[in-house]
Amino acid sequence: MRRPPDEQNAPLPPSRSAGVKPSIGRFFSIENRYLPPLLITLILLAGQVKYGLLESFSRTALAIATSILLDIILGRLVLNKWPHVASAYITGISVGILLRSPEFWPYALCSAIAITSKYVIRWHGRHLWNPSNFAISAMLILAPAYVATLSVQWGNEIWTMVIVWILGALITWRVRRFHITLTYVVSFLAFSAIRSSMVGDSFLAEVAPITGPMYQLFIFFMITDPRTTVSSKRGQILVAFLVALAEMILRLANNIHAPYYALTIVGPAAKAIQIWMNSRRQTAAETPRPTVSAPV
Amino acid sequence: MKIALSVVFVALLATPLVIRRYQESKAFAAIQGGQAQALSRYGFYLQETAKTSGINFVHQAPTLDAKLRPIMEQVASMGAAVSIVDFDRDGWEDIYVVNSKEGSHNALYRNQGNGTFRDVAAEVGLADLNLPGTGVSTGAVWGDYDNDGFEDVLIYKWGEPELFHNDGGKHFTRVTEQAGLPPWLNANSAIWLDYDNDGKLDLFIAGYYPEDVDLWHLKTTKIMPESFEYAKNGGRKYLFHNLGNGKFEEVSERLGISSRRWALAAVAADLRGTGYADLFISNDYGVSELYLNQGGQSFREAGKEAGVGFSPKSGMTASVGDVLNTGQYAVYVSNISEEGVLVQGNNLWMPKAGSPKGIVKYENMANTFGVELGGWSFGAQFADLNNDGFLDLYVATGNVSLDPHRSYWYDYSKVAGGNQAIISDAANWPPIDGRSLSGYQHKRVWISDGQGRFQEVAQLVGAKDTYDGRSVAMADFENRGALDVVVANQRGPVLLYKSTVAPGRHWIELELEGQRSNRSAIGAQADVFWNGQQQLQEVSGGSGFCSQNQRRLHFGLGKTTSVDRVEIRWPSGARQIVTSPQIDQIVKVKEPR
Numbered sequence: 001m002r003r004p005p006d007e008q009n010a011p012l013p014p015s016r017s018a019g020v021k022p023s024i025g026r027f028f029s030i031e032n033r034y035l036p037p038l039l040i041t042l043i044l045l046a047g048q049v050k051y052g053l054l055e056s057f058s059r060t061a062l063a064i065a066t067s068i069l070l071d072i073i074l075g076r077l078v079l080n081k082w083p084h085v086a087s088a089y090i091t092g093i094s095v096g097i098l099l100r101s102p103e104f105w106p107y108a109l110c111s112a113i114a115i116t117s118k119y120v121i122r123w124h125g126r127h128l129w130n131p132s133n134f135a136i137s138a139m140l141i142l143a144p145a146y147v148a149t150l151s152v153q154w155g156n157e158i159w160t161m162v163i164v165w166i167l168g169a170l171i172t173w174r175v176r177r178f179h180i181t182l183t184y185v186v187s188f189l190a191f192s193a194i195r196s197s198m199v200g201d202s203f204l205a206e207v208a209p210i211t212g213p214m215y216q217l218f219i220f221f222m223i224t225d226p227r228t229t230v231s232s233k234r235g236q237i238l239v240a241f242l243v244a245l246a247e248m249i250l251r252l253a254n255n256i257h258a259p260y261y262a263l264t265i266v267g268p269a270a271k272a273i274q275i276w277m278n279s280r281r282q283t284a285a286e287t288p289r290p291t292v293s294a295p296v
Numbered sequence: 297m298k299i300a301l302s303v304v305f306v307a308l309l310a311t312p313l314v315i316r317r318y319q320e321s322k323a324f325a326a327i328q329g330g331q332a333q334a335l336s337r338y339g340f341y342l343q344e345t346a347k348t349s350g351i352n353f354v355h356q357a358p359t360l361d362a363k364l365r366p367i368m369e370q371v372a373s374m375g376a377a378v379s380i381v382d383f384d385r386d387g388w389e390d391i392y393v394v395n396s397k398e399g400s401h402n403a404l405y406r407n408q409g410n411g412t413f414r415d416v417a418a419e420v421g422l423a424d425l426n427l428p429g430t431g432v433s434t435g436a437v438w439g440d441y442d443n444d445g446f447e448d449v450l451i452y453k454w455g456e457p458e459l460f461h462n463d464g465g466k467h468f469t470r471v472t473e474q475a476g477l478p479p480w481l482n483a484n485s486a487i488w489l490d491y492d493n494d495g496k497l498d499l500f501i502a503g504y505y506p507e508d509v510d511l512w513h514l515k516t517t518k519i520m521p522e523s524f525e526y527a528k529n530g531g532r533k534y535l536f537h538n539l540g541n542g543k544f545e546e547v548s549e550r551l552g553i554s555s556r557r558w559a560l561a562a563v564a565a566d567l568r569g570t571g572y573a574d575l576f577i578s579n580d581y582g583v584s585e586l587y588l589n590q591g592g593q594s595f596r597e598a599g600k601e602a603g604v605g606f607s608p609k610s611g612m613t614a615s616v617g618d619v620l621n622t623g624q625y626a627v628y629v630s631n632i633s634e635e636g637v638l639v640q641g642n643n644l645w646m647p648k649a650g651s652p653k654g655i656v657k658y659e660n661m662a663n664t665f666g667v668e669l670g671g672w673s674f675g676a677q678f679a680d681l682n683n684d685g686f687l688d689l690y691v692a693t694g695n696v697s698l699d700p701h702r703s704y705w706y707d708y709s710k711v712a713g714g715n716q717a718i719i720s721d722a723a724n725w726p727p728i729d730g731r732s733l734s735g736y737q738h739k740r741v742w743i744s745d746g747q748g749r750f751q752e753v754a755q756l757v758g759a760k761d762t763y764d765g766r767s768v769a770m771a772d773f774e775n776r777g778a779l780d781v782v783v784a785n786q787r788g789p790v791l792l793y794k795s796t797v798a799p800g801r802h803w804i805e806l807e808l809e810g811q812r813s814n815r816s817a818i819g820a821q822a823d824v825f826w827n828g829q830q831q832l833q834e835v836s837g838g839s840g841f842c843s844q845n846q847r848r849l850h851f852g853l854g855k856t857t858s859v860d861r862v863e864i865r866w867p868s869g870a871r872q873i874v875t876s877p878q879i880d881q882i883v884k885v886k887e888p889r
Binding site: 051052054056074077078100101102103105106109112113116117119120138139140142143144145146147148151158161199201202204205206207208209211212214251254255256257 | 297298301302304305308309311312313315316524526583606607608634635636637638639640641662663668669703705706707709710711712713714715716717718719721723724725726727
C-alpha cells in the first residue's frame, strides 16, 4: 500500500510489524514512527550530558524549533494538512547534532532549507532528497566559512559506541531497514581496504571515520530514510552500495564531507530512476492491448 | 504558491553567500589605506623591524624519532617561544627566544637602549641548552624565585627542564638539580605564581606528551592523544612549592591538581577577587580546566561549574584581560577554525554578573565580541596597542606551512575522528607528505571599542606576515609608552613589530616591586582609575602560548591628561593607593614593608 506523499520522511507506520511481538519487552511495542526520534533523542542527551557533544543546547533547540514550525506552516499552506511532527523533529535534531557552527543563524537556516526543500523539490508528488542531508550539504558548499560537521567522538570509550551501534541496529531492524545499514557498513569496510591499498594509508586510518558518532547518525537516520530511498529491498541494497561507492570516489579526491555528498548525489538519482520506472510501468499497464484476430 | 515557495527557497540558499559578500566588502574597505590612515583610524600602526634592530633569529624544529617521520612536521610543530625580561635591571626590556633543533642555540637579546639588540645568551650561559640527548627548548619563563632582585629563568623543554639562577644580571648559574626539578618532561607551558602568598614564587609546569615519552627514542608509536576532543593521556602537571632555600617541593597531587589532559597554556590570576591566584589551563584535545585556589591550601577543579569545561576544543593559549574595564578579567582561549572543515572558534570567557560567592561563572562571548574566527590560532595576548584605554588582542595564527597548494586536512580529519585505538597510534596517521595544515595564515589584530566589539585590522596596521605564528609577547622596548609586539614563529624568524601610536594618546606604566610579597610582584594587581574609567591588570608570571609579557603594567589612557588614583593589591594582602601619579611615564612602586 502506498503512503500519501505528504507524510514525507516520517518513519514507517506500525502496521508492518503488527502482530509480531519480539520478546525484548514492551519497548518494541512503541509505534515504529517514534523509535528513530526516540533513539536520536537518547543519543543527543547521552552525548551532551556525558561528552558535551553539542555546540550548545540552544543551537540544537533552534534547529528543532525552526524545523517543526516551518513544517507545520508549509504543510498547512502547501498540502492543506497538519504534518506529523516526527519527521520535522528528526530533521531538526539531525541538523542540531550534525552541524557545527559557533553562530546561531546557520542552525535556523539549515533547518529552513531542509524543510523547504521537501516542498519545493518534488517530482511526481515525492521529494527526492533526504531533507537534512540536502540542507547540510548545501550549507557545507555555500557557507564553509561558518559551518562544519560533527567530528567529535564518543569520548574515549568503546562501550558508548557499541551501545549506540546495538540500539541503532535493533531499531533499524525493527523498521525493516537494517539491510541498508548493513550493506553500507560492509561496503564501507571493503572500500576502506581498497582505498588503503590504493593510497598507502593504513586500513585503520581509512576505517577511522566510521567509528565516530557522525557516521552512526548517518547510517541509522539518513540513508535509511524511507521517503528518500527506493522501495524494493534489492534496490535499497544496491543504493546503499552505490552511496558507499560514491563516497569512496569522493574520498579518493580528499573530500572531507564525502558521505553527505555521496548520499546527496546517489539518493535522489536512485529515487528519480524508480519514479520514472514506476511511471513507465503504470503507463504500460494503462495502455489497452491491441486485439489479435484469429486467422481465417 | 509554488512560485513563491521556490523564490523563498532560492533566497534561503543565497543567504550564506549574501552574508559572506557583506562581510568581505567590509573587510575589503578596511584594508584600503596606509600607515597614515591606520594612525588616524585605529590610533597606531606596526612596522616589522627585527633585522634592523639586530634580531636575526630563525627558529628550527627538532628531528624526532624516525618512527614519526611520516608526520614529523605535525608532531614537531611547536617550540618557538618568546619571553620578555629586564634581566640586568638596566631599565630596558630584553627578549629571550628559544630554539628547538638538536644542537641549536637559544638567544637572549639585550636591549641596548637605542632601538637595537645584541644576543648575549652565550656570554651569560643561556644559549647552549639544546644539546643532543637533553631534549629541546619549548619555552622560558622569568621570575625572581629567591627575591634577590634579579629575574631567574626556567627553560622548559621536551626533555630536561633547566632552572638558572640570575647572578646579578651578569651570568646565569644552572641550579636544576638543587631545585629538585624532574629529570625529563614534555612541557609546552610553565608559569611562575605565588599560590600561597608566602612571598616566594612557586612554579607550575604543564606536560603535553607524557613524561615517560622520549620523543627521540620511542618504545612505541602509541604516544598520540587518545581522542581529538576528550584526551586524558597527556603529560602530568607539576606544582613546585618554593621552600625558600633554592629547593622546590612538588605538591600538585596533594593540592588537587592531577590532570593528564594535553595542556598547551596556563595562566594564573586572581579571577574571583579572593586575593589568591586561580589557575586556568587551556588544553589541546579537550576542555579547559579552571583550578580555584582554596586560600593557598589547595586547588579545586571547577571548569564545568564555571562554564568553561564544556564543548571540548583545541585550547592553545590562555590570556586574561579586563576587556570591558569593569575590574574583572576575561579569559581568551585560542582554538582551530578551518573553513569547511572544523569551525571550533576561539573562546572569550566573559565573567557573568552576579556569580555565586566563591565561584565565577563564564559565558563564551567570542562571537558577540567579534574575536571568534582566527584560523588555526596559537598565542594571543591582550594589550592596549593604541592607548585608547581599552585592551586589544593580538593573535598569532597558522600551523604548518609547507606546500601551499596541497592540504593535509583531509587525512588529518580522517584519523582525528577515529576511535581511541586508531588515533592514539602514530603509525595510523597518514603521512603529511609535504602538505600544509592550515598554513600561510593571516594574523589577527583585534582592536576594541570598549563597548564589547572588536574590529580586525591586522592588514591595515601592518601585521602582514604569514609565518606559522606561535608565541606572542608585548613590551615597551623604548620606554616611550607604546607596546611593541614580538612574535616567535615555528620554523620561521622572530618578528619585532615596532608600534607607533597616534599623538595625543596618553599612558602610564607601573613597575611594581614586592617586599613582603615576591619581589617580582607576580600576582600584584593594579586598578587604575581615570576620567570615570577603571582598568585592572595583574603582573603575570607567564601567559598566552609559551610566552611572557614584560612585567611592567601598561595602561593606555586615551586623551585623558591625568589619573585619579592607582589601587594596588599586593599578593601579601597589603593594599596601596597612589594618588594622581604622573602620566606618560614609568611609575615605580615599591610595596610597603
